[in-house]
Amino acid sequence: MIKHLIGLGVLLAVGIAYPAIFPNNLTIAxxxxxxxxxxxxxxxLGGWNGQVSLGHASFVGLGAYFVAIGQSQFGLAPWWTMAMAAVFAAILGYFWGWLTFSLRGPYFSxxxxxxxEILRLIAINEEWLTGGATGVFLATLPEPFGIDLFSRTAQFYMAxxxxxxxxxxxxxxxxxxxxxxxxAVREDEDSAMAAGIDPTATKLKxxxxxxxxxxxxxxxxxVxxxxxxxxVIFALLLSVQIALTAIIGGRGTIWGPSVGALVLIGAGEMFRTTFAEANMLIYGILILIVVLFLPRGIVGExxxxHIRRLYAKRAQS
Incomplete structure (x- = not known):
């Protein structure tokens, strides 16, 4: 764990310096x-616990709507509405899981x-709160310590x-x-239960x-x-992109999803600017290559x- 925390600290230091080095590439970052x-x-949920969700855009949308509605209608600062969104999303996740965890495999997905889709329809039809299909415009935000939260630099540091x-x-x-x-639950729920683990409670957490x-x-x-x-915010495409990012990077690994984000988002932007209309074809080929030849994801593979090489060295010695 210590080496991972040190690695995170190094990457965090690099990230802090990034806006000063690449001030024109903050949107992609x-x-x-x-x-x-x-x-x-x-x-x-999907890697460490083995429950593949294709609805995580719901929680992205909840966070975005809480910030937009909280500021535009109630004048609440985004840090308060983010905290409220996290609590509400956790409660929703509990009831969502309670209703669906009896399903397994593709049926759960x-x-x-x-x-x-139900949440998207609620957002469309409850115009009094969400603005309906028209949406909500976030026109103003507080400026803590004189920091403009609409600036790309401030948004980079928040991200x-x-x-x-x-x-x-x-x-x-x-x-x-x-x-x-x-x-344990991911590998075998019955064995986990025999070992005294409550699979449903673990999945709900x-x-x-x-x-x-x-x-x-x-x-x-x-913001x-x-x-x-x-x-846009509740689109199935966003949910699939989030899942693909983790799967291609390596499910059930610490750094896999981050590597997946760097490869997919970074490569997608590079292909869009370099190959123009052919970018989606090349993007799809990249995903296909990773899935076919790196089934455990980049970091997982x-x-x-690395483990195979270690065992081979031990066997030789």
């Missing part, structure tokens, strides 16, 4: 950091799509803090009792934590967008090969 945080949050907190949380959990319980962390990132995303529209 913000996207990478947000997806790194969302994918790592998703991985608590399909149920998450259905619940996410950096979010990603760092989520990764640090996973580092701690990976070596805690809860982390071992998550992996993972879902609640994953939902709360994702919603905080959603609140930051709301970045400044305009929240339900068809590297870890597997």
């Amino acid at each position: 913000i996207s990478v950091l947000l997806f790194a945080g969302w994918a790592t949050s998703w991985d608590l 399909l149920s998450t799509i259905a619940v996410a 950096l803090a979010f990603a760092a907190v989520v990764v640090a949380t996973v580092i701690v959990i990976s070596r805690a009792q809860f982390g071992y319980q998550l992996r 993972a879902f609640m934590l994953s939902a709360a962390l994702t919603s905080i990132g959603g609140g930051i995303y709301g 970045v967008l400044a305009f929240i529209e339900p068809h 590297l870890a597997r090969r």
Whole structure:
């Protein structure tokens, strides 16, 4: 755990210096950091616990709407509305899991799509609160210590803090009792139950934590967008992108989702500017190559090969 925390500290130091070195590339960096945080949050449920969700855009949308509605209608600062969004998302995750965890495999994944669609329809139809299909515009924000939260630099540091907190949380959990319980349930629920672990309670805790962390990132995303529209913020495509980021980077690993975010978001932007209309084709080919030749994800496959080399050296000695 110590080496991972040291690595996080080094990356955090590099991140703090990033705006001064690359002031013109902050928008891409913000996207990478947000997806790194969302994918790592998703991985608590989908990787460490083995419950693949395709509805995590719901929690992104909740965080964004809490910030936008809280500021535009009630004058609440975003840090308060992000905290409220995290609590609400955790409660929603509890009831969501309580209703759907009796389903396994693809049936659970399909149920998450259905619940996410329900939330999107609620956002569209409850115009008095959400602005309906028109959406909500975030026109003003407080300026703590004179900092303009609409500036890309401030948003970069918010996204950096979010990603760092989520990764640090996973580092701690990976070596805690809860982390071992998550992996036990993922590998075999019946064996975990025989060992005295309550699979449903473990999955509910993972879902609640994953939902709360994702919603905080959603609140930051709301500040970045400044305009929240339900068809975009609750889109199935966003949920799939979050899941793909973790899967391609390496599910059930500490750094896999962050590597996946760097590869997918960074490569996507590079392809869009370099290959123009062919960028989606090349982007799809990249995903296909990773899935076919790195089934455990980039970090997962590297870890597997490293372990094989260690065993080979021991066998030779």
